[in-house]
Amino acid sequence: MSELTLLLIRLAFLAVLWFFVIAAVGVIRTDLFGSRTAAAAPARKAPKPVKPPAKPKKGEPRQMVVTGGPLQGTTITLSETPITIGRANDATLVVTDDYASSRHARLFPQDGQWIVEDLGSTNGTYLDRSKVTRPTPVPLGVPIRIGKTVIELRK
Amino acid sequence: MSVPTVSAPGAEAVPLPAKRRVAQLVMLASAVLIVMAAYAAVGMGIDQKIPSGMLTYGLGLGGFMLAAYLVLARFAPWADPLILPLVTLINGLGLVMIYRLEVGAGGKGGASATSQLLWTAVGVVVFSVTLIVLRDHRALQRLTYTAGAAGLLLLVSPLLPVLGQEINGARIWIGLAGFTLQPAELAKLALVIFFAGYLVAKRDVLALAGRRLLFIDLPRARDLGPILITWGLSLGVLILQKDLGSSLLIFGTFIAMLYIATQRTSWVLIGILLFVGGAILAGLAFDHVQARFEVYLNPEDDALYRRELGGSFQLMEGLFGMSQGGILGTGLGQGHPGLIPLAFSDFIFAAIGEELGLTGLMALLMVYGLLVERGLRTSIAARDPFSKLLAGGLSFLLAWQVFIIVGGVTNLIPLTGLVTPFMSQGGSALLANWILIALLVRMSDAARKPPPQAIQDEGLTQVFQR
Numbered sequence: 103m104s105e106l107t108l109l110l111i112r113l114a115f116l117a118v119l120w121f122f123v124i125a126a127v128g129v130i131r132t133d134l135f136g137s138r139t140a141a142a143a144p145a146r147k148a149p150k151p152v153k154p155p156a157k158p159k160k161g162e163p164r165q166m167v168v169t170g171g172p173l174q175g176t177t178i179t180l181s182e183t184p185i186t187i188g189r190a191n192d193a194t195l196v197v198t199d200d201y202a203s204s205r206h207a208r209l210f211p212q213d214g215q216w217i218v219e220d221l222g223s224t225n226g227t228y229l230d231r232s233k234v235t236r237p238t239p240v241p242l243g244v245p246i247r248i249g250k251t252v253i254e255l256r257k
Numbered sequence: 258m259s260v261p262t263v264s265a266p267g268a269e270a271v272p273l274p275a276k277r278r279v280a281q282l283v284m285l286a287s288a289v290l291i292v293m294a295a296y297a298a299v300g301m302g303i304d305q306k307i308p309s310g311m312l313t314y315g316l317g318l319g320g321f322m323l324a325a326y327l328v329l330a331r332f333a334p335w336a337d338p339l340i341l342p343l344v345t346l347i348n349g350l351g352l353v354m355i356y357r358l359e360v361g362a363g364g365k366g367g368a369s370a371t372s373q374l375l376w377t378a379v380g381v382v383v384f385s386v387t388l389i390v391l392r393d394h395r396a397l398q399r400l401t402y403t404a405g406a407a408g409l410l411l412l413v414s415p416l417l418p419v420l421g422q423e424i425n426g427a428r429i430w431i432g433l434a435g436f437t438l439q440p441a442e443l444a445k446l447a448l449v450i451f452f453a454g455y456l457v458a459k460r461d462v463l464a465l466a467g468r469r470l471l472f473i474d475l476p477r478a479r480d481l482g483p484i485l486i487t488w489g490l491s492l493g494v495l496i497l498q499k500d501l502g503s504s505l506l507i508f509g510t511f512i513a514m515l516y517i518a519t520q521r522t523s524w525v526l527i528g529i530l531l532f533v534g535g536a537i538l539a540g541l542a543f544d545h546v547q548a549r550f551e552v553y554l555n556p557e558d559d560a561l562y563r564r565e566l567g568g569s570f571q572l573m574e575g576l577f578g579m580s581q582g583g584i585l586g587t588g589l590g591q592g593h594p595g596l597i598p599l600a601f602s603d604f605i606f607a608a609i610g611e612e613l614g615l616t617g618l619m620a621l622l623m624v625y626g627l628l629v630e631r632g633l634r635t636s637i638a639a640r641d642p643f644s645k646l647l648a649g650g651l652s653f654l655l656a657w658q659v660f661i662i663v664g665g666v667t668n669l670i671p672l673t674g675l676v677t678p679f680m681s682q683g684g685s686a687l688l689a690n691w692i693l694i695a696l697l698v699r700m701s702d703a704a705r706k707p708p709p710q711a712i713q714d715e716g717l718t719q720v721f722q723r
Contacts, residue, residue: 107301108301108302108588108591109588111298111301111302111588111589112298112585112586112588112589112591113585115294115295115298115589115613116585116586116613116614116616116617116620118291118294119291119613119616119617119620119621120616120620122284122287122288122291122346122620122624123620123623123624123627125284125287126284126339126342126343126624126627127627129277129280129284129338129339130339130627130630130631130634
């Protein structure tokens with residue numbers, strides 16, 4: 103057995119050891135860098151829209167983002183459709199929150215503006231710090247609080 | 258008009274978390290293969306041929322791990338895919354190193370790979386039994402105080418007149434029917450279970466009451482009871498059993514769990530102050546503690562190196578060995594780790610460092626790190642506060658143990674006699690650590706399992722599918 107063979111065995115073993123460590127990190131990379139499939143899957147599954155929705159004009163919000171609460175990170179692309187929020191299954195954004203009502207609030211577009219309307223909820227809807235008592239226009243980036251959930255409109 | 262698309266975490270669009278069984282099996286197989294390769298390398302290094310025992314050991318280890326895998330796949334299908342392969346690799350490398358030391362010493366000197374392999378088998382059996390019997394880890398929460406009492410009893414059992422035995426200056430052994438066991442290893446587990454259950458019940462008062470001084474929240478004086486009791490306990494272990502390692506381990510784990518439970522830095526500061534105070538007092542009052550400190554501060558001193566009892570000979574031999582290994586190591590079977598006293602138990606880390614070098618040690622520490630990371634991850638993902646605390650505490654116990662022994666061997670902290678988890682020769686420790694892993698696997702299964710789905714859409718009565 104030559105020195106060279108032993109040297110090669112030695113280096114090969116160390117390399118294999120490190121390969122194992124790297125493979126182990128590979129197994130859990132979704133933990134470390136976040137899941138990529140979750141974002142990609144719906145995009146692949148969704149059928150191509152027949153007609154691309156009319157591009158919102160400048161200064162108009164394009165998406166609604168949940169910035170707080172259990173659904174944090176959820177985004178909803180805004181179109182012409184009104185958005186309902188609540189615990190009911192038919193709401194656009196279904197929140198599982200003891201502080202939200204089944205049909206809690208509604209967001210709808212009007213004349214290029216999005217309006218928030220409280221649908222008679224028990225604990226109320228708050229735009230920034232003030233309670234929404236009647237349909238109120240929502241400026242960009244102002245938080246709307248529904249129970250534990252906070253959402254805002256973004257470009 | 259298009260329907261708004263929702264991409265929500267928790268909504269239907271998200272696929273179920275994968276079980277990753279294939280990944281687990283592949284990692285497990287490669288871990289066993291690496292261990293077999295290490296056996297072959299040892300044989301090549303010592304007498305230029307593949308050792309005859311390689312297949313027996315390799316297949317033995319592989320068989321045990323396959324059995325463990327099957328039990329895991331049957332009884333904890335959602336468990337974390339990495340925990341078992343990582344443990345397999347560490348346990349296997351420990352076996353190889355013990356085998357290497359046994360061969361190097363010609364069968365004399367106390368290292369015995371066969372007995373370690375048998376203990377590994379017992380460990381796997383205990384792992385399986387724990388998984389099969391303990392279907393819901395929350396059953397342990399009901400045993401909070403029972404576990405506390407059992408832990409205390411196990412801790413003091415070596416002090417009992419007939420049962421207890423003193424070996425190598427530490428009174429931490431009990432003799433039972435010809436076997437010697439270290440009950441402290443099991444006591445650690447029982448105490449972590451106790452701490453978790455206790456802190457779940459009491460954490461609010463420990464976290465909220467108190468007042469603010471400068472930048473830290475000070476707890477009330479009357480809430481200091483538990484920390485003082487644990488402190489007294491660990492000091493008792495230190496003084497009566499002369500077991501520095503267990504003392505530091507128990508107290509450190511309690512502080513970490515207290516911090517996890519309350520998120521208050523003040524507990525950590527109080528804990529460190531208490532421990533440093535206790536250690537200084539113990540150092541002044543007891544010779545064996547003082548000897549450790551002298552060795553720590555001045556290991557290269559010639560008089561200490563030559564001192565018969567409590568000298569720095571072992572530590573220095575370990576350091577010499579690691580320096581001999583350098584970056585790439587001397588190669589398996591080609592160094593002289595047999596020169597280090599007790600290289601097969603307390604100093605197995607130095608022996609690995611000599612033969613695999615810094616590169617190998619770092620890989621090994623990475624494997625330990627990943628194991629701890631999986632445990633902490635389980636703790637984060639867990640749904641109930643008890644398993645959060647238990648998983649966090651057990652992972653910290655593992656990490657802290659590795660830190661104490663590696664820090665001791667490399668002279669970063671004073672050397673305390675602790676085993677390297679899963680590597681050092683010793684049945685009790687191996688057994689206790691396999692139980693620890695079984696608990697982590699059980700909790701990660703519970704944490705990763707998807708929540709029960711409602712079959713019906715609406716209505717007052719909901720049917721859940723498990």
